[in-house]
Amino acid sequence: MPAGFGRLWTAQTISSLGDGVTHAALPLLALTLTRDPMALAVVAAAGTLPWLLFGVLGGALVDCWDRRRTMWVTDTARAVLLAIPVGAVVLDVLSIPLLAGVAFLLGLGGLFFDTAATAYLPDLLRRDPALLERANSRLRGAQTAMSGFAGPPAGSALLALGRAFPLLADAVSFLLSALLVRTLPAVPRPVPEVRDSLLRQAQAGASYVFRNQLLLGLALRPAVGNIAFLAVEAVLALFAHDHLGIDTYGFGLLLTAEATGGLLGAGIASFLGRRLGTGTALTCTAAVEGLAILGLASAPDPYAAGLALAVCGAGMGATMVLAPSLRQAIVPSHLMGRVASTSRMLAMCAAPVGAVLGGALATAYDIRTPIYAAGFLLLTMTAVTASMTSNRKVDAALRAAQADSQAGPDHQASEDRVHESAPGPS
Template identity: 30%
Template structure:
C-alpha cells in the first residue's frame, strides 16, 4: 500500500504541508489570473501576469539548482515559505487600500514565483534523503497524488468560496497555507548526507557556484544523453502546451460562453480529479514498462486531448460541462509525464547532482511556460483561443513522437 509511506515521520510532515500549501497555490494561481482579467479585461495583460509567475524559473532556475545542492534544503524551503507568506498577504492588503495596480500585481506574482523556483527543486531533491531508493517510485506517486488532490480541493473550494466571500479574500487563505507548510517543514528532521568532494573546490564562493553550475550543465549535456533528451523534449513540449493551458482556458471560458470566475475555478479543479485517477493508473502500470516510453506516451496523450477544445461550444451540451469533460480526460495523462520524469531523475542522477538537474527540469517546465504564456496572450488578440488549442495540441503530441524516436529516452528506466 502506498499509504504505508506515511508511517515515515518526515514523509508524513512533508505530505501534510504540501497537501495544504498546494491547495493554496492552486487558489492563488487561479485568483491572480482572474483578478488581472477583471482589472484590465485584456488577454495580453492576463498573459503578462501568467508570464510574471513563470519568468523567474527562466532567469534563476539554473542558479537555484546550484543553491539547492550547496545549502541545506530544509532551510531553503523554510525561507521560501516565509517570504511567500508575506508576499501573498500583500495582495489583498494593497487591494483594500486601493493601491493594487496591474503592474504591482505582476511584481508580487514575480517575487512569489522567484522563491517557488528555489522551493520546488529543494523539495524534489530532498526526497531521496527521506526514504529508501526502492521506495522512491511509490513516494513520488504519493507526493504527486497529493498535489493533484490539493489542486482539486483548492480550486473546487475556491469556486464555492467565490460565491459568498469574493475573489480577493482567497489570498488570505493561501497565506494561511504557507504558514502551515512552514510549520510542517520546521518539524522535519533531515538525515545528513556527505558532501561530494568533486563539487567542493577550494575557491571563492562566487567562483565555486559558477563551477558547480558548469559541472551540472556538463553532466546533462555530455555525461547522460537520457537526461539531456528528457530536458530538451520537456522544454519543447511545455512551450507548446503550457501557455494555452494557463492563459487560454480562462480566455475560452470568457469568450465561448461568457463564463465567470466560478466557472474557471470549477474547470480548473477538474484537473485534480483527473490527475488523481491518472496517478492511480501510473502506480498500477508504469512500473511494468519502461518509464521513458510512458513519459513520451503521456506527452502524446497530453497534446491530442487538448484538441477538442476547438469545438467546446459545438458539442451539443452546455459548454461548461463540455469543458469539464475535456479537461477531465486530458488530465488523466499528466501523471504519466510528471511521476515518471521525477522517478527517472531520482533513479538516474547522483544525489549530489539532483538539485541542479531538477532545476534544469524546472527551467524546462516553468521557464518555457513563461515564454508560452506571453506568446499565447499576444496571439489570442489575433485569433480565437479555441484555434490555438488545435495548433498546440498537434505540436505537443509531436514532441512525444520525437521522444519515442530517440532511443536513449525510449530505453530509459
C-alpha cells in the same frame, strides 16, 4: 513509507491549498484596481519570471544549502511577505506594482522551495524507485486536488469576505508548512564538488542534463509539451465559446474535467510503470496526450471535448509522477537541485512560445488550427524522445545509480566530475 514523508506530504498539501487560494485571488485583486489588460498580464506573468531569470542559479544555491532548512525558511519568508499586501489593503494603498512585486517574490520563494523539496525527497526515501513513484503520486494527487479543485473556489469565497482574507489564508498555509517541514528528519548534506563559482556550478548542472540522453529526453518532453499546451490554452476559451457553445460556468467544468483526469493519471502512474516499464509508460502517456489533443480539436460537442481533456489530463498526471521519480532515482544528490531546476526552467521558457504560437495560428487560419498543431507537435515529440527514454536506457541508468550508491558518495562525486568534464554526450 518513512514517517517523515507523511509530514512532508501534509506540509505540501497545506501549501498547495494556499497556492490555489492565491492563484485565484491575485488576478481578482488586480481586477479591483484596474481594467487594463496589460497591467493584469504583468501581475499574471510576474510569478513565472523567477524561473526564467534565476532557475539554474537557484538550483545551484539549493545544492549548496541544507534542503530542509531551505524549505522552512522559504515558507516562513513567504508568510512574512504576504503581510505587506495585507497591510496595503488595510491602509488602502494596494497597487498593481505592489501586487506584481509580491507575485514575483512568491514565485522566487516557490523556486527555492520546490527545488529543495525535489532534492530532499530522494534522500528521505533512499532513492528507492518504487517509493519515489508512490510518493510523487501522492504529492501530485494532493497538489492537483488542493490547487486545482479546493483552492480557487476557496480563494474566490474568501475574497468576497474582504480583500485581505485570501492573502491571510495563504500566509497561514505557509506558516503551517514551515512548522511541519522544520520537524522533518535531517538527511546528510550532499557531498560538495570542487569549490567553484556559483555560475560554474550552475553550468555544470545544466551540462549534466544536456550530456545525458535520458535526462535530456525527460527535460524535452515538458518543454515541448508546454509549447503545445500553451498554444491550446491561448485559444481554449474562445474555442469553447464559439465552437462548443460553452458559457462561463461550463468552461469551468471543462477545466475541472482535465483536473479530474490528472488525479486519475497520478493514481495509476505506478501501476503503468510496473506493467510497461517506466520508459515505455512515459512514451505511451506522451502519445495519449497528443491523441487526446487531436480529439479535442475535432470534438463535435462539449461532452467529447471534456472527455478529450480528461484523457489528456490523465496522461499528464501519470507523466508528472513517472518522470520526476525517475530523475530523482538516477541523479546524484549533489546535482539534484541543479538538474531539477534546469528541467523546470526549460519548461517555463517554452511556455510563452506556445502562447504566441497559438495566437498567431488562430489569427492566420482558424481557431482549431493551433489545437491540431499542438496535437501533432506532441506526437512528433513522442516519436523523437521514445528512444531517448527507452526501458533499456532507464534500466541502465538505475543500475548505474545503484552501483554509485553502493560505492559511496566520494566515488559518486568523483565519477560525476569526470562526466561533467568529458566531451560529447554520455
